[in-house]
Amino acid sequence: MKNKRLKLARVAADLSQAELAEQVGVTRQTIGLIEAGRYNPTLKLCIAICQALDKTLNDLFWGE
Amino acid sequence: MKNKRLKLARVAADLSQAELAEQVGVTRQTIGLIEAGRYNPTLKLCIAICQALDKTLNDLFWGE
DNA sequence: TCAATATGACATATATAGTTTACACCACTA
DNA sequence: TAGTGGTGTAAACTATATATGTCATATTGA
Numbered sequence: 001m002k003n004k005r006l007k008l009a010r011v012a013a014d015l016s017q018a019e020l021a022e023q024v025g026v027t028r029q030t031i032g033l034i035e036a037g038r039y040n041p042t043l044k045l046c047i048a049i050c051q052a053l054d055k056t057l058n059d060l061f062w063g064e
Numbered sequence: 065m066k067n068k069r070l071k072l073a074r075v076a077a078d079l080s081q082a083e084l085a086e087q088v089g090v091t092r093q094t095i096g097l098i099e100a101g102r103y104n105p106t107l108k109l110c111i112a113i114c115q116a117l118d119k120t121l122n123d124l125f126w127g128e
Numbered sequence: 129t130c131a132a133t134a135t136g137a138c139a140t141a142t143a144t145a146g147t148t149t150a151c152a153c154c155a156c157t158a
Numbered sequence: 159t160a161g162t163g164g165t166g167t168a169a170a171c172t173a174t175a176t177a178t179g180t181c182a183t184a185t186t187g188a
Contacts, residue, residue, distance in 0.1 A: 016164060030146055032166065039145070040106045042175080043125055050126075057121035061107055062114075080134060094176055096136070103175065106145075 002037040006060050009053045010035075024048040066101040070124050073117045074099075088112040 010020050010031075017035070018028040026045065034041050034049075041049075046061055053060070074084050074095075081099070082092040090109065098105050098113075105113075110125055117124070 018164080027147060028165085029148085029167085033146090036166080038167095040108050042104045042106055042145070043110055044104050045146090046107055046110075047126075057126045062111070062121045082134080091177055092135085093137095093178085097176090100136080106175070109175090 003035050003060070006049070006053075007035045009055055009060060013053050015052075020049070020052060023052045067099050067124070070113070070117075071099045073119055073124060077117050079116075084113070084116060087116045 010017070013020075015023075017031045021028045021031045024031075024045065025048065030041075030045075031049075033039055034045075046057060050056055050060055074081070077084075079087070081095045085092045085095045088095075088109065089112065094105075094109075095113075097103055098109075110121060114121055114124055
């Protein structure tokens with residue numbers, strides 16, 4: 001279950017995985033893995049990502 | 065930062081910490097700690113809790 | 129009283145989120 | 159031919175979410 005919405009929001013914000021990663025304080029690999037749906041970030045990280053992309057939890061992480 | 069909304073939603077659903085914990089497949093202590101705001105659950109657990117309480121991520125975990 | 133239920137708090141142990149490092153692939157450009 | 163930026167992935171490691179176990183307390187009902 002890839003997270004397509006996250007990837008789309010990131011690209012729309014004109015950020016690379018590495019740039020988003022730096023903004024939220026994780027590594028590029030972590031962002032890549034979340035977009036690939038290979039795991040299960042913590043709530044704090046989800047919120048940081050949402051704030052960086054000006055989205056809400058429901059926008060990026062709720063529902064399939 | 066205690067999660068008051070989670071506690072209220074759980075009580076409104078007439079569930080004890082232990083009952084909610086069992087429904088989402090964790091221990092009572094984990095629910096207690098999340099309500100107490102002492103950590104940082106994973107996204108999967110947040111979603112399971114929301115589904116058990118018929119709420120969305122934004123309802124329980126977005127904003128202060 | 130007493131037993132049962134619900135909660136808070138605290139350790140220690142285990143599973144897994146997240147890091148680091150590294151290599152490979154692709155598209156583009158010089 | 160390189161060379162660079164963006165991405166996918168994997169192994170080994172560290173940090174921390176979660177489990178397990180226990181004790182204390184408050185409340186409710188018999």
